[in-house]
Amino acid sequence: MTVLPRTARSIGWHVLCLVIVAVVLYPLVWLAFASVKPPDEILSRLSLLPTRFVFDGYTKGWEGAADVGFGRFFLNSFLVAGLSVAANVLSCSLAAYAFARLKFRFRGALFAFMITTLMLPYHVTLIPQYVIFQQAGLVNTFVPLILPKLLATEAFFVFLIVQFMRGIPRELDEAAIIDGCSVYRTFWHVVLPLSKPALVTTSIFTFIWTWNDFFTQMVYLNDTEKFTVPLGLRLFVDTSSQSNFGAMFAMSALALVPIVLFFLAFQRLLVEGVSTSGLKG
């Protein structure tokens, strides 16, 4: 093990890690620069740096499509993601408290059922759900995107919070009950505040997954007015003409900004959330 001196091995290790960092982050850096390049330079020059900085892509892209600006798409995305976070945190923590702390019939069976739904491909329920929302006249609204979260269908998060609540010493809520707290108040004043780390993890992941979600939003939203950011970006999918590249990369870069900010703010928590619960990114 000690063929090389310590410092040499350490430097070699850092060099190797930095090479991987360069490869992994290259597409993002490339995007950042591509968004400010003159359109004809984006693919024709290998150099990352533009010859001159051009912000036409941002102004052009921000105009959006069919008289609906990209700002609207961002607003819609924030609305959907924000409501999803609130809905998920509320409904999943309610269900999780029941599974973690309360007694009821078929608890084991229902818990096992919930775990099974973790592995269920979304497509098996997709079409009947669509028909239900269609009959209710709710297609082309945000309801189909948020209602499932209000009803705790994201078992991942229920499971995450259950696991966390099980780790909270029972003595704490027993003490509250003995002091005359109702189950509801125990939940609200004792268990929920103690579960904050799990709730934060749930919020961050719900936000990012909703922000990135493309499939459901494409299925349910048709009017350009209602478009979210991924649907706004979708308009660039069919166009391969280079003249649109500026706008495409500018908007792509903007679309990633909220996630990058979230990531920078919470990266410790995110990474730890993954390693303790096995959540996918």
Added chain:
Amino acid sequence: MTTLRTPDPPVAPPQAARDRRRDRPAGRRRGSQPEAFAFLTPWLLGAVALTVGPMVVSLYLSFTDYDMFTSPKWIGFGNFAHMFTGDDRYLQSVKVTLIYVLISVPLKLTVSLLVAMLLNRSRRGIGFYRAAFYAPSLLGASVAAALVWRALFMGGGPVNELLAFFGWHTPSWVDDPQFSLASIVLLGVWQFGAPMVIFLAGLKQIPAELHEAAAIDGAGALRRFRHITLPMLSPVIFFNLVMEAIHAFQAFTPAFVIGGGRGGPADADLFYTLYLFEVGFQDFRMGYASAMAWVLLAVIAVVTAIVFRTAKLWVFYDDAEDRK
């Protein structure tokens, strides 16, 4: 899922064990707390109205011809028969998806394990590297990232140019039936950070004494990897394998974007879910789409079952004795 040992359980095991023992008899015998159902109501509603109900309906629809505007017409196994005998695009989508799963999952797990082993030491900068490697896992599923990927692999794009510099002249990856799927596989592998973080947590659980003892006995790095790291890590490998496979079967966004929304050159990127979307929401053949969804569920269930079955041959649980 419950049988898995997650790498770093958020619950201290003795406390959890005590809890379980304490409330099991009470929970079963003495009936329910009335409040429990108040807490469960949203979840129960969701489970019935958005999961179980739709599953039953979708199973029924899979035996029908249904276009959403006229009532479903029962056609027995017609949809399933058509899939495997009369629908070349369906078979193509199965082929593309299987190739994707079989290549991207092992590749991603290998890369993530290797990088995790590289990071499994205490040095300065670990936090930075770990975060940098993890970032694509959050960004990679987005339309934006797929658009970037498509441009990187286009004719004349950076990847082409770089390979040409090394003397390998490739066609435009995204427009070539042979290369197109490869670029999507690479987009999947780029997101190695999530399994890597889980591997890293698993590696930290392996007692250093095992490696030290083996090293003293003269085992080299490779043998220690083969006989210590791999067996000790096998529960985590198992977990990552199951999760990544389930995930890969349902990949959609990269195939949609890189394939230009229509399955790519010669349907080379026609992923299963992409074809399902087309059939269901562009052709409105909702019976057929439901049947496809059930085949997907069956395949995922069978694959998961096989992995679980073979698990006892290669997954090693350290605490095997005290489980009895």
